Structure formats: C-alpha cells, structure tokens
Amino acid sequence: MSGLNALWQAILVLVGGGAIGFLYKGLDRKLAARLQGRIGPPLRQPVLDVVKLLLKENVVPRTAVPWLFQAAPFLAFVAAVTALLYLPVGPLSPVLHGYGDLVLVLYLLAIPALAMALGGLASGSPYAVVGAQREIVMMMSYEFPLAIAAVGIAWRLSTLGIGPSFSLATIAANPLWGSVGPLGWIGLSLLFAALLAVTPAELSKIPFDIPEAETEIAGGLLVEYSGVNLALFYLADVIKTLVIAGLVVALFIPYGIAAPLGIAGIGGKILDILFFLVKLFVVIFVAVTVIRVSFARLKVDQVARFYLLPTTLISLAGLLLLVLDKVVMGG
Amino acid sequence: MKQAELLERLKLSGFKRALWVYHLNTGGCNGCDIEVLAALTPRYDVERFGIKLVGSPRHADVLLVTGAVTRPMYERVKRIYAQTPDPKVVIAVGGCASTSGVFYDSYNILGPVDNVIPVDVYVPGCPPRPEAIIDGVVKAVVKLERLLEGKGG
Incomplete structure (x- = not known):
C-alpha cells in the first residue's frame, strides 16, 4: 500500500468514523430517552454540544499543572482516533494493516482512560483526584478479562494454523465459531459475555461510571475541564465507543451478509460495510444504551468485585474450555 | 459572506439547543430544587431541548440559583460564578432568589441573588412550576446570543 493511498483511506475512515460516531451517540441518547419514556x-445533539463547547472559554485552573492538564485531552483524542485506524471495517482491512495488531489496539484503548486519569490528577481538584483513583481501580479490574478474551481467541486461531493470529484482519477474516467444537462454542460464548460486560466500563457508562459520577463527585475526572479540552474528551468518548464496538464485532461477529446472499463485487462490499455498521449499532445498543438505562450506578467496591470475581472467572472458564476444545478436537 | 453566515447560525444553534445547566442552592428551602429536578423527569423532559444538568460549574452555560443568599454562601456563590466559563447566564429561580421573598430584610441573609452576582433572568414563584423554569432557561438564550455577538450584557 502506498503512503498516499493510506493517507486517503485514513482521512476517509476518520471523517466517516466521526460522522458515524456522532450519529450513534445521538441514537444512544435518543433511544435511552425513549426507553425511559x-x-x-x-439526533444532532452531540454535534451541537461539541460546537457549543468549542465556543466556550477554556479555563486552566490556578491549581493545575498547565501542560499536563492541556495535554491529557489531546492524548485521549489522538489515541482513540489512532485505534480507529487499526479496526477492520467490515470486509476491508484496517488502514494501518500490518503496522500493529490486537495487542496494540488494547493498549490504545487503555490510553484515553489513563490520559483522563492524568488530566484529573493534574487539575488539582480533590474531586478529580478521587475520580482518577476510581478510574485506575476500575481499569485494573476490567483489563484482565478483556485481555483474556482477546488472547483466548488469538491463541485458538494460532492452534488452527491460521496466522498471524494476533492481527485483527486475520481474526475478522476467520470467525472461530465455525472451526471449534461444542466445548469451544461454550467457551467462546463465555468470552463474548465477558467482553460485553467489560464494554460499559471501558466507556465509563452507567452502571460503571464511577470515575465521572456527576451527582456524586461532580463530574470526577472532568470536573475542571471546560471549553475545547472538554470537547476533546467528548470526541474521544464518541470515537472510543466506535472502537470498542468495532473490536467486539471483529472478535466475535465478523460475518458479512454479501457472501451468503451471493452478491459479489463493489455492491457486496458496500452491503457488508452497511451490515458492519448495523452490527456496531446493535453492540452499542445492547452493551451501552440498554444497560445504561436499566441499572443504577454501582459503588467502587461493587465494580471492582464484579470484574475481579464473576467476569474474570467467566473469561477464565471460557479460556479453559477453548483449551479443552483444542485437546478434544486434536487441534 | 455565506460561509460566515452559516458559521454564525451554527454558533447560535449550538447555544440555543445545547445549554448545560449548573444548579446552585444558595440557601433555599429545597422547594425550588425539587421543581428543577422535576423538569428532568419524563413528564417535562428538558433533554429534548438539549438542556442538561451538569455536576460542575466548569461545564455550565447557565447557573440556576435557588434561594436567598445566606452569609456562609456569599463567598461560594461568587466563586462558583467566577468558575463558570464565559459566555454564561445566571437565572434566579423562585421568590427568594429573585426578591428574598418571605426572608425580606432578614438579619441572617445578604438579600436576593442579584445583591451578590449579576442575574439575567428572574423566575418568580414559590416554587415556580417546572414549565416556568424551562421557560426561564430558554429565555436565557436571548442573553447568550447578545453575548456571542460581542455586544455585552
């Protein structure tokens, strides 16, 4: 792939990703409201919010560490956008295919949360410090099941002799559901459940919004942010929602509908991309919107326990079943 | 010129339809606060106008102040006003915030909110109905438009 070609693709993915991200954020808010009666x-509300934030004064508090306080939103935004470039879009390979794999995406997904924690600590507000501590506690709890789900799939692919097994394009091109036995099916389902459970925490959404908790610690990490900086965090959240949903789709439901319907060529590609967007929407709707309106915020210890015990155990059981499946099926 | 016009309209619609409100009680009896929260319920649903209640004055465009200002709150009200990024609007909700109400000339208050910080919109009532509060927030947009055009208050 030539450099210029990659650049055009990157711009296309970013502009399209931004538009889709805003649309899904608007849909999320609209549907959450409808679910609450x-x-x-x-639908254009997120765009209006960002426009308004860009017009507001950008305050850097006197107690803050200015460069870190200002750098954190950029770091979060850039990391989220970069992660978007590593995602396979339906039938298309990721734009930065070959320059990084699943592990890199997992790290890129962790950076916005870390940047928020850094920015919170640098803002000098006690609320933000409490929020940062909670963010770190939550990250330490959910990263393990997340990593197990990702690694379990990559490992099973490698035992089937498909490689490079950590590449997201490879994972998306070879759905595991068809190549494993019944034990593997159960294992994959458990890993799928664990990943869906991690999704709302990764995005700091209710019931796992303890780092932000508006009614409790006044916005937590974001308490001192205003104007452009807040808009950048908002955008990072919009993009990150797409990335994590795209990761779930690529890992567990990478199927297209063009091939079964027998539509080939450019029409099939477009159909598959549209179907990919529908899958993204379904994942966001199930893992973010419905859960967000169904539950109240959990306490810090409840969140940590939820991820450290049931979710970790479920993902470990899933991994174990995948291993057993390999033994039974003989690899 | 057309581009500048479009930008102007986008700016205005951003403020018209995306007001974030910070709710501040300076010594009220909690009656107005309950009515403010009632505006969030499905019956009144302020989110359909893009109005959102935020937890930090740094995120706010509108300060919704309830209650006459008590002495301990004096410094805090001024500080929260200063913490809100420009352009901003202050709305005094309820009789006490607007005129001190039944606490008029009382020894332990510093008077209505406009004794301490400049108020742009008054919403009378004890307590005002949620419709009146929503109306007050929407009226605040007019003030913000003027601020955006750089013509001051």
Missing part, C-alpha cells in the same frame, strides 16, 4: 434530544 421521554422524547429525548434530537
């Missing part, structure tokens, strides 16, 4: 904001 409200009318809800218009």
Whole structure:
C-alpha cells in the first residue's frame, strides 16, 4: 500500500468514523430517552454540544499543572482516533494493516482512560483526584478479562494454523465459531459475555461510571475541564465507543451478509460495510444504551468485585474450555 | 459572506439547543430544587431541548440559583460564578432568589441573588412550576446570543 493511498483511506475512515460516531451517540441518547419514556434530544445533539463547547472559554485552573492538564485531552483524542485506524471495517482491512495488531489496539484503548486519569490528577481538584483513583481501580479490574478474551481467541486461531493470529484482519477474516467444537462454542460464548460486560466500563457508562459520577463527585475526572479540552474528551468518548464496538464485532461477529446472499463485487462490499455498521449499532445498543438505562450506578467496591470475581472467572472458564476444545478436537 | 453566515447560525444553534445547566442552592428551602429536578423527569423532559444538568460549574452555560443568599454562601456563590466559563447566564429561580421573598430584610441573609452576582433572568414563584423554569432557561438564550455577538450584557 502506498503512503498516499493510506493517507486517503485514513482521512476517509476518520471523517466517516466521526460522522458515524456522532450519529450513534445521538441514537444512544435518543433511544435511552425513549426507553425511559421521554422524547429525548434530537439526533444532532452531540454535534451541537461539541460546537457549543468549542465556543466556550477554556479555563486552566490556578491549581493545575498547565501542560499536563492541556495535554491529557489531546492524548485521549489522538489515541482513540489512532485505534480507529487499526479496526477492520467490515470486509476491508484496517488502514494501518500490518503496522500493529490486537495487542496494540488494547493498549490504545487503555490510553484515553489513563490520559483522563492524568488530566484529573493534574487539575488539582480533590474531586478529580478521587475520580482518577476510581478510574485506575476500575481499569485494573476490567483489563484482565478483556485481555483474556482477546488472547483466548488469538491463541485458538494460532492452534488452527491460521496466522498471524494476533492481527485483527486475520481474526475478522476467520470467525472461530465455525472451526471449534461444542466445548469451544461454550467457551467462546463465555468470552463474548465477558467482553460485553467489560464494554460499559471501558466507556465509563452507567452502571460503571464511577470515575465521572456527576451527582456524586461532580463530574470526577472532568470536573475542571471546560471549553475545547472538554470537547476533546467528548470526541474521544464518541470515537472510543466506535472502537470498542468495532473490536467486539471483529472478535466475535465478523460475518458479512454479501457472501451468503451471493452478491459479489463493489455492491457486496458496500452491503457488508452497511451490515458492519448495523452490527456496531446493535453492540452499542445492547452493551451501552440498554444497560445504561436499566441499572443504577454501582459503588467502587461493587465494580471492582464484579470484574475481579464473576467476569474474570467467566473469561477464565471460557479460556479453559477453548483449551479443552483444542485437546478434544486434536487441534 | 455565506460561509460566515452559516458559521454564525451554527454558533447560535449550538447555544440555543445545547445549554448545560449548573444548579446552585444558595440557601433555599429545597422547594425550588425539587421543581428543577422535576423538569428532568419524563413528564417535562428538558433533554429534548438539549438542556442538561451538569455536576460542575466548569461545564455550565447557565447557573440556576435557588434561594436567598445566606452569609456562609456569599463567598461560594461568587466563586462558583467566577468558575463558570464565559459566555454564561445566571437565572434566579423562585421568590427568594429573585426578591428574598418571605426572608425580606432578614438579619441572617445578604438579600436576593442579584445583591451578590449579576442575574439575567428572574423566575418568580414559590416554587415556580417546572414549565416556568424551562421557560426561564430558554429565555436565557436571548442573553447568550447578545453575548456571542460581542455586544455585552
């Protein structure tokens, strides 16, 4: 792939990703309102929010560490956007295919949360410090099941002789469901459940929004942020929602509909991309919107326990079943 | 010129339809606060106008102040006003915030909110109905438009 070609693709993915991200954020808010029996904001509400934030004064508090406070939103935004470039879009390979794999995406997904924690600590507000501590506690709890789910799939692929097994394009091109036995099916389902359980925490959404907790610690990590910096965190959240949903889709439901329907060529590609967007939407709707309106915020210790015990055990059981499946099926 | 016009309209619609409200009680009886929260319920649903209650004055465009200002709150009200990024609007919700209400000339208060910080919109009532509060927030947009055009208050 030539450099210029990659650049064009990157711009296309970023502009398209931004538009889709805003649309899904608007849909998320609208559907959450409908589920609560409200009318809800218009679909373009997230765009209006960002426009307004860009017009506001950008305050850097006197107690803050200015460079770190200002750098954190950029770091979060850039990491989220970079992760978007590593995602396979339906039938298409990731733009930066070959320059990084699943492990890199997992790290890129961790950076916005870390940047928020850094920014919170640098803002000099006690609320933000409490929020940062909670963010770190939550990350330490959910990263393990997340890593197990990702590694379990990559390992099973490698035992089937498909490689490079950590490449997201390879994983998306070879759905595991068809190549494992019944034990593997159960194992994959458990890993799928664990990954879906991690999704809302990765995005700091209710019931796992303890780092932000508006009614409790006044916005937590974001308490001192305003104007452009807050808008950048908002954008990072919009993009990150797409990335984590895209990761779930690539790992567990990478199927297209063009091939079964027998549509080839460019039409099939477009159909598959549209189907990919539908899958993204379903993942966001199930793992973020419905859970967000169904539960109240958990306490810090409840969140940590939820991820350290049941979710970790479920993902470990899933991994174990995948190993047993390999033994039974003989690799 | 057309581009500048479009930008202007986008700016205005951003403020018109995306007001974030910080709710501040300076010594009220909690009656107005309950009505403010009632505006969030499915019956009134302020989110359909893009109005959102935020937890930090740094995120706010609108300060919704309830209650007459008590002495301990004096410094805090001024500080929260200063912490809100420009352009901003202050709305005094309820009789006490607007005129001190039944606490008029009382020894332990510093008077209505406009004795301490400049107020842009008054919403009378004890307590005002949620419709009146929503109306007050929407009226605040007019003030913000003027601020955005750089013509001051």
